[in-house]
Amino acid sequence: MEYVIDIQEIKKIYQVGNQEVNALAGVDLKIRKGEFVAIMGPSGSGKSTLMNIIGCLDTPSKGTYWLNGRDVSSLDDDNLASIRNKEIGFIFQTFNLLHRYNALENVTVPLIYAGINRNLRYELAIEALRQVGLSDRMEHKPNEMSGGQRQRVAIARALVNKPSIILADEPTGNLDSKTSNEIMRLLNELHQKGHTIVLVTHEEDIAKHAKRIVRLRDGLIEHDYAL
DSSP, rough: OOOOEEEEEEEEEEEEETEEEEEEEEEEEETTTOEEEEEEEEEEEHHHHHHHHHHSSSSSSSSEETTEEEEEEOOOOOHHHHHHHEEEEEEEEOOOOOSSSOOOHHHHHHHHHHHOOHHHHHHHHHHHHHHOOGGGGGOGGGGEEEEEEEEHHHHHHHTTOOSEEEEEEEETTTTHHHHHHHHHHHHHHHTTTTOOOOESSHHHHHHTSSSSEEEEEETTEEEEOOO
16 A cells, blocks of 8 residues: 555644643554545644644654655755655645746746756646646736636646645635635646645635545544545
8 A cells, every 4th residue: 555645653842931832742644645635623733733744844743754655754954855845746825926937937946946957847837837727828927817827826836846745735715716616626637637635724615625534633633534
């Protein structure tokens, strides 16, 4: 059985003044290649902390995290940055696009960090934008596009390095309901093509697009069920 994400007894403890806060209190989570999983939970449940650990933006205080067969639990910042660029495609609520770059240039950014030559960068970026239905918007800058189009550019950027997982953090949080449904349909299409997607959301109707929901409460998994 091929697990892309294998988290074992993960704990994350923060020091707040002279108090210890257990953001994660011993989480076990396995996600297979090709799954579409939503992570949910109220404020303070640990879902943002878990997302940061899955995305290699933070390291656990205790426990082990295997990402695509590699133990990334205790890597230093440089190694984590390299893993993030190769293994994880990020989609954020606020899009995080560079405003002075057009769509095509925005999508090439992860490839620059990966050391890909210019011609191949543009070839791969054009293909990623085609996948998200933006072939006719490549020269447009973010301020010349709608919110939905900007999120499509962000999804193309997440796809361009052919990552092991796509990590979507509240990807519809800044979009109206019609555009949200369009973006979720696109994520469903990507899932059907074999992409592993981890979606972090507090919206029940958005989570229902996933095939499995993991609910956190007080730093622990309360429910984990297939839809």
